[in-house]
Amino acid sequence: MLLVGAVAIAVLVFGVVVVLNTMVYTTSVKPQASIEAAEETMSAEQAVRRDLKRFMRGYAGEKPYSNQSETGRFEANLTRYERRWAESVAQRTPATVSVDLNRTASDSAALVRQSTLQQYRAQSGSPSQDWNLTDSGELTSVRFEFIASTSASESQAFTITVRNGTTNDWWRLKVYKNPPSNTTIETENDDGITVVCDVADGAQTVVNETAIRTPSKTCAIDFARGVPPPYSVRITKGNKLSGTYALGLTNSKESRLGNGPASQPYVDDLLTEAAFDFTYVTPEVDYESTVRIDIRTLMVPRIGATEYLDRESGVTVRNGTDTNRTVVAYDYTNAEARESYRSLIAPESGALLVYDDFESGSTGTWTVTGGTGGVDDDARNTGRYALYHNGGGDGTLNRTAALNTTGYDALVVSYWAQEGLPGGPTAGPEPDEGENMTLQYYNASGVWKTADRTRAIDAGPPVRYDRRVYINASDARHDEFRIRFVTPADAPSDHWYVDDVRVLGREEG
Amino acid sequence: MPGLRDDRRGASIALTHVLTMGITAILVSGLLVGMSGMVDDQRERAIRNSLETIGERLATETSYLEEMSPRSSGVTLRVEHPRSVAGRTYAVGLLTDSARCNGAPPCLRLHTDSPAVTVVVPVPLDVPVTDATVPGGDLRIVYDGRISLEEGDSA
Numbered sequence: 001m002l003l004v005g006a007v008a009i010a011v012l013v014f015g016v017v018v019v020l021n022t023m024v025y026t027t028s029v030k031p032q033a034s035i036e037a038a039e040e041t042m043s044a045e046q047a048v049r050r051d052l053k054r055f056m057r058g059y060a061g062e063k064p065y066s067n068q069s070e071t072g073r074f075e076a077n078l079t080r081y082e083r084r085w086a087e088s089v090a091q092r093t094p095a096t097v098s099v100d101l102n103r104t105a106s107d108s109a110a111l112v113r114q115s116t117l118q119q120y121r122a123q124s125g126s127p128s129q130d131w132n133l134t135d136s137g138e139l140t141s142v143r144f145e146f147i148a149s150t151s152a153s154e155s156q157a158f159t160i161t162v163r164n165g166t167t168n169d170w171w172r173l174k175v176y177k178n179p180p181s182n183t184t185i186e187t188e189n190d191d192g193i194t195v196v197c198d199v200a201d202g203a204q205t206v207v208n209e210t211a212i213r214t215p216s217k218t219c220a221i222d223f224a225r226g227v228p229p230p231y232s233v234r235i236t237k238g239n240k241l242s243g244t245y246a247l248g249l250t251n252s253k254e255s256r257l258g259n260g261p262a263s264q265p266y267v268d269d270l271l272t273e274a275a276f277d278f279t280y281v282t283p284e285v286d287y288e289s290t291v292r293i294d295i296r297t298l299m300v301p302r303i304g305a306t307e308y309l310d311r312e313s314g315v316t317v318r319n320g321t322d323t324n325r326t327v328v329a330y331d332y333t334n335a336e337a338r339e340s341y342r343s344l345i346a347p348e349s350g351a352l353l354v355y356d357d358f359e360s361g362s363t364g365t366w367t368v369t370g371g372t373g374g375v376d377d378d379a380r381n382t383g384r385y386a387l388y389h390n391g392g393g394d395g396t397l398n399r400t401a402a403l404n405t406t407g408y409d410a411l412v413v414s415y416w417a418q419e420g421l422p423g424g425p426t427a428g429p430e431p432d433e434g435e436n437m438t439l440q441y442y443n444a445s446g447v448w449k450t451a452d453r454t455r456a457i458d459a460g461p462p463v464r465y466d467r468r469v470y471i472n473a474s475d476a477r478h479d480e481f482r483i484r485f486v487t488p489a490d491a492p493s494d495h496w497y498v499d500d501v502r503v504l505g506r507e508e509g
Numbered sequence: 510m511p512g513l514r515d516d517r518r519g520a521s522i523a524l525t526h527v528l529t530m531g532i533t534a535i536l537v538s539g540l541l542v543g544m545s546g547m548v549d550d551q552r553e554r555a556i557r558n559s560l561e562t563i564g565e566r567l568a569t570e571t572s573y574l575e576e577m578s579p580r581s582s583g584v585t586l587r588v589e590h591p592r593s594v595a596g597r598t599y600a601v602g603l604l605t606d607s608a609r610c611n612g613a614p615p616c617l618r619l620h621t622d623s624p625a626v627t628v629v630v631p632v633p634l635d636v637p638v639t640d641a642t643v644p645g646g647d648l649r650i651v652y653d654g655r656i657s658l659e660e661g662d663s664a
Contacts, residue, residue: 034588038573045580286585287577 037284040093044280048085048099049291055081056274056293075101078276096281105275105290350412350504353403357500358385370395371489381416381466381499389487391431391494397485399501402442404479408505410472413439413483415502417454417465421495431456431494435487439467442482443475451483456494549624552595556626559594560619563645564630566590567601567617574650575636584652587661592646597621602642603632603658619645 055078078101086097273294280287356364358375361384368374371392380386389395405411419431431437439452452469483503487496570588577584592598602609602618610616613631615638620627639657647661 034570034586035573038570038577038586042577284587286583287581288583289581291580 034284037093037282040282041280041285041287044089044095044097045278045287045289045291048097048276048278049293051081051085052099052274052276052291052293093282096279098277098279099291100277102275102277102290105277106273350506351408352502353405353411353505354399354501354503356387356399356502357383358387359383361385363387365399365401367398367400368395369398370487371494373397378421379418379495379497379499381418381464383499386416386418386497386499387501388495388497389485389489391487391489391491394489395487397487397496397498399483401482402479403481403503405477405481405505406479408477408507410470410506411441411476411481412468412470412504412506413441413451413502414466414468414500414504415439416499417467417485418497418499419454419456419465419495421493421497431487431489431496435489435494437488437496438486439469440484440486441471441476442480442484443473444478444480445475448484449473449475553624553626555595556597556599556621556624557628559591560599560621560626560628561630563590563594563601564617564619564628567648567650568630568632571603571617571632571634571650571656574652574656575634578636578652578656581652586650588648588650589661590645590648592644594621594645597623599645600642601645601648601658602640603638603656604640604642605638606640618642 078099082097082099085099086095089095089097273292276291276293278287278289278291356366358364358366361375363375366387368387368389371390371394373387373389373395375385375387377384377386379388387397389397417437419437435456437454437456438450439454440448440450443449451471452467454465454467483501485496485498487494489496567588567590570586574584574586590601599619599621602620604610604616604618605614607614609618609629610631611629613629615632615634617630617632618627619630634656636652637655639655641658643658643660649659649661651657651659
């Protein structure tokens with residue numbers, strides 16, 4: 001009996017050891033809340049990223065640019081979203097969520113705009129206000145307008161740098177406050193060549209001189225004359241810019257602005273990539289990240305839906321019969337601003353599907369219909385030759401070879417164009433007003449759709465365009481994609497030249 | 510009537526008890542002695558298993574942190590683990606020393622002193638690591654450009 005009892009006790013002790021051991025083991029394999037929290041955090045970030053993309057798409061569809069007057073409403077909407085999201089999360093798990101726009105971390109592009117809409121206009125405000133511009137500071141959130149009509153000290157100056165995106169030439173525009181008037185405005189390139197700044201009382205004219213004699217007048221400045229676009233503009237130096245300024249790049253007599261404003265153009269801040277600070281805090285996780293939304297890929301395509309818009313990438317250099325007509329990129333309406341914005345920030349990278357520089361001296365895969373045309377060396381962007389159409393009737397420059405663009409989310413078509421050909425052996429009338437050249441693409445339904453339009457300027461020196469067009473319309477994605485340039489003409493010598501045609505395919509991800 | 514020398518009735522009962530108790534004692538003692546060694550083996554095995562489990566789980570948590578790190582400027586993951594295994598406290602280190610990581614750094618190295626049990630769990634990380642050894646229990650895995658291990662708030 002006792003023997004049996006002893007054995008039982010021993011077995012019992014053994015059993016206890018085994019059970020305790022199992023308990024210890026079990027404790028360590030209990031599912032951990034931290035794993036679930038980490039997964040929840042990543043899911044939350046994904047959801048916020050998705051929502052912000054939708055949010056920005058809606059925002060970009062309404063306003064393709066961000067400026068000071070719009071930022072308040074934008075951030076108010078963001079705050080509402082943040083609050084709703086935080087409440088939604090809090091119902092599931094104890095968590096603190098915040099989503100804030102980080103303007104410093106966001107990327108912007110500068111666009112010189114003009115508008116009669118007061119809400120888009122900005123002034124530097126009270127005389128004591130400092131703009132706090134610093135050396136090499138990129139233009140990110142400052143929108144400015146200069147009107148040389150306030151009294152100020154010449155010593156308070158700043159510099160705008162105009163950069164030639166092709167040759168990397170840098171030009172400086174120095175604007176001094178006015179009056180008094182000596183050495184108030186000057187522009188120069190890095191070689192020290194002074195660029196004309198026409199300023200006078202009434203019909204202002206000052207050549208290689210920098211005086212503004214009348215404080216109420218503005219100075220028409222040819223940004224980087226002789227340097228082809230595209231340009232970008234940034235402020236590189238400045239301080240204490242009190243008062244109201246104007247760039248003075250156009251005037252109310254600028255008939256080619258159509259129904260555009262008579263007020264001064266100004267530089268606007270375009271949000272190209274919005275950065276949001278995302279914070280997610282639970283008992284298990286503290287998480288901080290920056291969610292970046294590339295707004296360039298969210299623009300609503302409006303191909304063929306707008307009237308003429310001179311939407312150069314940055315600054316347009318154009319001389320009309322009136323030397324005061326030098327203008328910069330601008331817009332009239334929101335829709336056109338969207339086009340302008342989209343062109344300005346169209347990506348420059350992608351899979352190269354086509355590059356035609358016509359350096360073979362022949363039209364190659366291009367044909368010219370209507371009037372005369374071909375390839376010659378009277379004008380070009382790079383190399384020696386360019387494709388041209390020479391009036392005598394409406395014509396087209398057709399690229400006959402089709403491209404398979406399926407598989408790409410968007411296309412970027414870039415090209416150089418020149419309107420008119422003064423001084424050449426076949427010089428003659430250039431295209432008249434309204435004889436604008438259009439870029440068209442052949443869509444999946446077999447219809448030619450207009451993607452871009454370069455404007456014909458009557459008289460004056462030839463106008464050169466450097467265009468970059470972003471096309472993300474679904475009907476552009478097919479295996480018979482083609483492009484052509486349509487060149488209306490009513491005179492034998494209405495020249496249009498085209499060079500360096502590129503088609504890039506982009507996968508936006 | 511038998512004499513006392515021949516009378517075995519009372520002696521038999523007593524002797525039986527003595528013998529039984531003796532045998533029982535010997536049996537129990539033998540069992541206990543035998544089992545104590547077995548328990549020691551079991552404890553060491555339990556410690557090793559537990560450390561391996563904790564290490565694997567910690568490695569998983571660390572890899573989660575690494576997965577979150579590319580988009581993040583700062584992550585802190587608070588993790589709960591037993592403060593002791595089989596009644597023994599332990600230390601856990603996130604190390605980059607190849608020798609201490611059995612040639613596969615970085616690694617998690619979990620260790621108890623008595624009995625001396627060491628478990629090394631490789632943690633393949635692309636993110637830089639700051640070496641640290643902390644007592645086992647509640648921990649914080651922190652990413653601020655580098656991943657490091659810290660004692661938890663309630664540790």
